[in-house]
Structures are given as C-alpha cells and as structure tokens.
Amino acid sequence: MMYFIFAFLLIFSIILTGKSSNLVNYENNLIVNHNNILENGNIKHSDGIRNQDKGKNTKSEWWKNGIIYQIYPRSFKDTTGNGLGDLRGVIEKIPYLKYLGIDTVWLNPIHPSAGIDSGYDIIDYRNIDELFGSMDDYDELIEQLHNNGIKILLDFVPNHTSDQHEWFVKSVQNIEPYSDYYVWVDAKYVNGTRQVPNNWISIMKNSMWEWNEQRQQYYLHQFYKEQPDLNYKNPLVQKEIKDVMRFWLDKGVDGFRIDAFGCLYERQDLKDAPSIPKIPEKQQRIGYTKCLDESYDEIKSWRVVLDEYKKINSETKIMTVEIYGDMDLLKKCFGNTTHPGAHFVLNFCLGGLAHHPAKSFVHNLNESLFKSTPGAWPSWVIGNHDIGHPTTTFGEEMIDGIHMVQLLLPGTPVVYMGDELGMTNTYLRNDQSPNDINNIFLRERGRTPFQWDSTAQAGFSNKTITWLPVNPNYVTRNVEYEKSATKSHLKIFKALVNLRKLEVFCTGNVEFYEVSKYVFAFSRSNSILRSYFVILNLGSEIEIINLRKIKRLLPYKMKVRISSLNAEQYTGEIIRTDSFTLRPNAALVLESSFF
Known part of the structure; x- marks a missing residue:
C-alpha cells in the first residue's frame, strides 16, 4: 500500500511539471533518511537525536523547543537615569522579546550584592538589590513575562556568598x-x-x-576572598539552599541556571593538588576542589525539589548547570533514570570552535549529540556574560552562520543579549572596568550596555556616563537600525527563530558533513517531502561547492531559505547543489521540497 502511494505521488509530480528531474529529486528525498550508517566519512544518524526524545514528549517540554535569552540586567535598559539597567527596563522591553520570538528569559543575579563580582557575591538570597528595583518590580516582571508566554530562569549562586552575608x-x-x-x-x-x-x-x-x-x-574561597565557600558537608547548609530555591519557586520562577556547581565540595583530607606543567589549573583542581561526586549528588537532590513543584501543577520547573570540562564531566550532571539530575547542561563546545576546520565541528558536535548520556538533552552556548560576544570571537562575517548552527541543531539554544544584533566586545581601560579587577578576565568587555538605537548612549540610558561605556559601533549596530534595514543580523536571526519552529527542527534527523577542509554542513529532515541543509564556509577563501559529491542522493536543485549577510546568494534563489560558490565565512540554509 505504501509503495502504491509513493508511485502515485511520483506520477502526479511528473504530470504537474513535465520534467523527469522531479522523479530524481523525489527519489533522493525518499532515500535520504534511510539507514543509520557512516557515509563517505560523514556522521549520519537517522533516528533523530534520540528515539525517546521524538514525538509528543519532545513537543510537550517547553525548555526543549524554546530559545533561552540571557539578560544581564545591569546592561539591558536603564529606566531610572542612574546609568545602570534595572527590572523595569526588562519590563519595558518585553515587546522586543516577543518580536524576537524567544521563549525564556534567564536573568543574571538580581539579589543584594557587595558588588565585588557583579552580583555573584550575594548578601541576601531572598531579596532584590535596590539598584535593580524592588520585590514589587520583580513580581510585576514575572507576571508580565508569563502573560506574554515567556518563562523566567533566575541565576542561582549556591557555592558561595558575600562575606557580608x-x-x-x-x-x-x-x-x-x-x-x-x-x-x-x-x-x-x-x-x-x-x-x-x-x-x-x-x-x-x-x-x-x-x-x-x-x-x-x-x-x-574558590573565587574572590570576599566570596567564602559554603560548607556542603553541613546538612543545615543543604537545607538552607533548598529553602531558597523553594522561596523563588513559590514566587513563580520557572527554573534556575546553577552557577559554579562543580565547586560545591572539596577533598576533606585537604591533600595538596598536583602541580603539572602545561596543564591548566582548572583541570588540576578536578578531584580536589572541582567536580567531586558529592557535587553531582547535590544536583540530584535539587532536582527532587523541582519535581515536587511539577507534581503540583504539571508544569516543569527546570535546572541547567554551568560546567566547563570534558564530556565525561558533563554526562554525570544528568544523573540516571532513578535519580535524574539537571535537565540540561550549558554546552560551550560550539563557542570554542572559532577558526577551526570543518573536521572539528563534525567531531565536537557529534560528541555532544550522540555520545552523551542516553536521554540527555543538548544545549548550545556561543556567548555569555563571561566569555563575551561571539561576533568578536568568530567575526562579523561568520556570526550569521554560527547562529544557523546554534538555532537549527537539535537542542536548546542559549543566546546572550545583543548577539542577535552582532554586538561586539568593547575595549575598556582598567579604570572603566570597576567589577573586573585589573581586567584579569576581560569579562566586562562583553557586558557593555545593550544598543537600542542611534541616540546618545544607544538608547540604553539618558545619563551621560553609564556604568560601562557604550560600544562606539552602536550608531549602526542597534535594534532600530537593523529592524529597518533591508537585511541585517537581527532579521536573519529572527528568520532562523521562525524557521526553527517547524516540526523538522524539533524531531528531525541530523547528519554532519565535512564538505571540504573549511566547509562544514549539516542536514535536518524528518520526511520524504522536505529537508534542510545548512552550509558554512569557515575559511578565508571562496569555495566551489558540490554537495552531491558528499551526499549523492541530494536533489540537483534547492532553494535558499536564509542566507548570511555576506553571502552572494539571496533568499528564495534556486541554486544547483552540484556547482555553486560560497564566499569566505558565508552561510546558507537550503530547502528541498517535493511540492
């Protein structure tokens, strides 16, 4: 019966077009999803990301299909005229969040702080820093976000407090x-x-x-001396932290981003750590002050608290954790079937691939997607308040292509505010970086005010001097300018957000390709009628592309669904897949459709 339907569709397409090439194209699409094999050295998985993650379960979990948008409140929007962003500024800009199409907001710390580490030295876990507003402002923010269908995650800092706590x-x-x-x-x-x-x-x-x-x-203190580490060997501390979580869950928060969870426990025998030349200190700390088994057990106990709230109203409360390390460390965060841990881990592998060849993309993304813990859900982070804006890391010409990878792979993208505009890090003198002592990490170069328009201070504030200087490129790198432009990073980002809502990007299969040394590609498909192919030139030279050489069953012609700002192809253009050129750092999303 199935073959009869296929044959009917084939004959119908030939009658409609009168071109035998449609028969080839349809046959190509029919076979493209078959077999779980390694084809021409390219990773191919025809089961999608995980069998258990396909279908109804994946669609029902808001945190799997949505986009998380990280807001650094100090730099988002100032409504009080003190040069510092605040909660009412976030409320004011909810229409922009709706315009972007994001689903969840993650707020960096908003609790009272001594200001040594930009809010990560907390004085009071159960209150709002007056610099950002009041608890009433927070209550209104969460109500307005929820009324607009947007979830909210709070940054949670359980490892240490301020020495003023x-x-x-x-x-x-x-x-x-x-x-x-x-x-x-x-x-x-x-x-x-x-x-x-x-x-x-x-x-x-x-x-x-x-x-x-x-x-x-x-x-x-594993961080600044003003940030003493809590003692998790003390059951009272464990209880205090869970009570803090319950306080914010009772106020309607939808989950937490857990900061520095790997530092919760340390060796009790206080044995000296090895000093190994050429090995980073953070790696030497593993097993001594970082990533001890007890830290992972603590995550499991927090998951129990979150699941208690899910039982109350059937709405999932989530936890994502920050950890830098190899895949084995990330795997342990997910727990197991009887004692689950984090819902997902913030994965930074994509952000670390700047200027790497295609082989590295294929290897690292395959590791993240298919060699993690069964049932584990991936995420993609390319920028944040610590590592800065990816446009600086990858370059302006490549940022659209990197967003194509981040937004169209299986998993949850976590987008740092301003990255949709192509915002870049800002040069700061030491005296302009008040919370980054001696510019040790240069973190605040990626924390400068959000660029709303071309007016003074980029529309962020009406104060002459803001807490950090506005990037000088704000005149054309801002929301107002990019919304009105014919083509811009913002419009490309929004087009990707809209495209990602299609079923194929929720449950479709994924394959990775090393087209050439510096051309990376991947495909998404879940039916014989439509598939998508994303291709990115990572190199510095024009590449002549023949996609059928690396994927024989690909259609001869495909439509350009989205093109990067610097690509020569335009949206809607039909190109031959066996012969087209791709400019350096340019990227395309190609669409194949039977009808």
Missing part, C-alpha cells in the same frame, strides 16, 4: 548554628610561621585560603 558574619563570630556554614580550617605552622592549609589555587590565581583574625582560622 548574615551567615558569614555570624560564622566568623562562631554563633550557632552558623559556625560550620563555611569551610574553616586551622593554620599550619612551620618553624613557628603560620602557613595556609595546602597549595590550592583559586580561580583568581591566588591561594584559596584567607586568614580571619577574629576567628583565628582560614576560610576557603
């Missing part, structure tokens, strides 16, 4: 029950000289230990 102040004074809320250790003495307990080095390149004169002990 009430818990730490009382811990210094040895006031119960806070005495052991932090990691306190006695000093070592050598020939009567006080020394730190061991050789552990913080992320800030100094000792992890800070002496407290009042308590006469050292406390542990």
Whole structure:
C-alpha cells in the first residue's frame, strides 16, 4: 500500500511539471533518511537525536523547543537615569522579546550584592538589590513575562556568598548554628610561621585560603576572598539552599541556571593538588576542589525539589548547570533514570570552535549529540556574560552562520543579549572596568550596555556616563537600525527563530558533513517531502561547492531559505547543489521540497 502511494505521488509530480528531474529529486528525498550508517566519512544518524526524545514528549517540554535569552540586567535598559539597567527596563522591553520570538528569559543575579563580582557575591538570597528595583518590580516582571508566554530562569549562586552575608558574619563570630556554614580550617605552622592549609589555587590565581583574625582560622574561597565557600558537608547548609530555591519557586520562577556547581565540595583530607606543567589549573583542581561526586549528588537532590513543584501543577520547573570540562564531566550532571539530575547542561563546545576546520565541528558536535548520556538533552552556548560576544570571537562575517548552527541543531539554544544584533566586545581601560579587577578576565568587555538605537548612549540610558561605556559601533549596530534595514543580523536571526519552529527542527534527523577542509554542513529532515541543509564556509577563501559529491542522493536543485549577510546568494534563489560558490565565512540554509 505504501509503495502504491509513493508511485502515485511520483506520477502526479511528473504530470504537474513535465520534467523527469522531479522523479530524481523525489527519489533522493525518499532515500535520504534511510539507514543509520557512516557515509563517505560523514556522521549520519537517522533516528533523530534520540528515539525517546521524538514525538509528543519532545513537543510537550517547553525548555526543549524554546530559545533561552540571557539578560544581564545591569546592561539591558536603564529606566531610572542612574546609568545602570534595572527590572523595569526588562519590563519595558518585553515587546522586543516577543518580536524576537524567544521563549525564556534567564536573568543574571538580581539579589543584594557587595558588588565585588557583579552580583555573584550575594548578601541576601531572598531579596532584590535596590539598584535593580524592588520585590514589587520583580513580581510585576514575572507576571508580565508569563502573560506574554515567556518563562523566567533566575541565576542561582549556591557555592558561595558575600562575606557580608548574615551567615558569614555570624560564622566568623562562631554563633550557632552558623559556625560550620563555611569551610574553616586551622593554620599550619612551620618553624613557628603560620602557613595556609595546602597549595590550592583559586580561580583568581591566588591561594584559596584567607586568614580571619577574629576567628583565628582560614576560610576557603574558590573565587574572590570576599566570596567564602559554603560548607556542603553541613546538612543545615543543604537545607538552607533548598529553602531558597523553594522561596523563588513559590514566587513563580520557572527554573534556575546553577552557577559554579562543580565547586560545591572539596577533598576533606585537604591533600595538596598536583602541580603539572602545561596543564591548566582548572583541570588540576578536578578531584580536589572541582567536580567531586558529592557535587553531582547535590544536583540530584535539587532536582527532587523541582519535581515536587511539577507534581503540583504539571508544569516543569527546570535546572541547567554551568560546567566547563570534558564530556565525561558533563554526562554525570544528568544523573540516571532513578535519580535524574539537571535537565540540561550549558554546552560551550560550539563557542570554542572559532577558526577551526570543518573536521572539528563534525567531531565536537557529534560528541555532544550522540555520545552523551542516553536521554540527555543538548544545549548550545556561543556567548555569555563571561566569555563575551561571539561576533568578536568568530567575526562579523561568520556570526550569521554560527547562529544557523546554534538555532537549527537539535537542542536548546542559549543566546546572550545583543548577539542577535552582532554586538561586539568593547575595549575598556582598567579604570572603566570597576567589577573586573585589573581586567584579569576581560569579562566586562562583553557586558557593555545593550544598543537600542542611534541616540546618545544607544538608547540604553539618558545619563551621560553609564556604568560601562557604550560600544562606539552602536550608531549602526542597534535594534532600530537593523529592524529597518533591508537585511541585517537581527532579521536573519529572527528568520532562523521562525524557521526553527517547524516540526523538522524539533524531531528531525541530523547528519554532519565535512564538505571540504573549511566547509562544514549539516542536514535536518524528518520526511520524504522536505529537508534542510545548512552550509558554512569557515575559511578565508571562496569555495566551489558540490554537495552531491558528499551526499549523492541530494536533489540537483534547492532553494535558499536564509542566507548570511555576506553571502552572494539571496533568499528564495534556486541554486544547483552540484556547482555553486560560497564566499569566505558565508552561510546558507537550503530547502528541498517535493511540492
């Protein structure tokens, strides 16, 4: 019966067009999804991302199909005239979020903070920093977002607090029950000289230990000394953190992005970490102060809290975790079938492939998609508040193509605000970077104000001097300009967001191709009637492309659905797949359709 239907469709297409090439095209599309094989050295998976992730289950989970948009509140929109973004600024710009078509907002920390680490040194987990507004402003924000069909994730910082937090102040004074809320250790003495307990080095390149004169002990800090680490060996600390999660869940938050979860536990024997030349310090910390098994167990216990709320109203509350490391470390975050962990992990592999050859793209994306824990859901991060804007990393000519990869692969894209415009990092002098001491990480170069229009301060604020300088390229790199342009990064981004809503990008198969040394491609398909092919020139030279050489059953002609800003092809153009040119860093989304 099935073959009869196929034959009827074939004859019908020939009658309609009178061209025998349609028979070839239809046959090509008919066979393209068959067999799970390795074809011509290209990764091919015809089961889609995972069998259990296809169909109804995938469509029902909002966090799988949607796009997460990261907002750094300090730099999004200032409504008070103090040069600093605020919650009412986010409320004001909800129409823009709707225009973009994003589904979820992730807010960087908005809690009261001492300002040492841009909000990641929290003084009070259950309140709003007055710099951003009030709890009433937060309540209105969450109500307005939900009324517009947008979820909200809060940045959650469970590893450490500010040294001004009430818990730490009382811990210094040895006031119960806070005495052991932090990691306190006695000093070592050598020939009567006080020394730190061991050789552990913080992320800030100094000792992890800070002496407290009042308590006469050292406390542990894996980040700044003003950010003491909580002691997760203390059950009371575990309970406190879960209670904080429940506080915000009760206020309607849809989930959390967990900061620095891998730092929660450290070796109890305080053994010195090895000093290995040419091995990054962060790798040397693994098994000593990073990624201990107990940290993963803590994620599982937090998942239990989230699932409690799902049982109440059948709405999934999610948790995504930040971790930098190899695939084995990422896998453990997902837990197992009986004790699930994170819903997904923030995957930075794509952001690390700038200027790499196509082979690296094929290998790394295949690792992320098909060699992770069964049932694990992928995500794609190419920029954020720490690593900056990907346009700076990849270059303006390539950013559209990288967005094609990020938005059209299976998984959840996490987009940093301004990346849709092609915003770039801004040069800052040391005196212009108040929260990035001595520009150690150059992080604040990617945190400058959002560029709304070409007026003074890019429409971000009416104050002459903002908390960070606006990038000088704001005159043409802004929302207003790009919305009115015939073609722009913003319009290409929006077109990709709309395209991604098609069923094929939710449940379709994916194949990766090394077209040439510097040309990477992948395809998405889930039926014999329509498929998509994304191709990106990663190199610095014009490439003559013959896609049928690497995929014999591809149609002879395909339509350009979306083209990058620097591509010579235009949207709607029909091209021959066996002979076309692709400019350096240019990218195309090609569409094949039987009808």
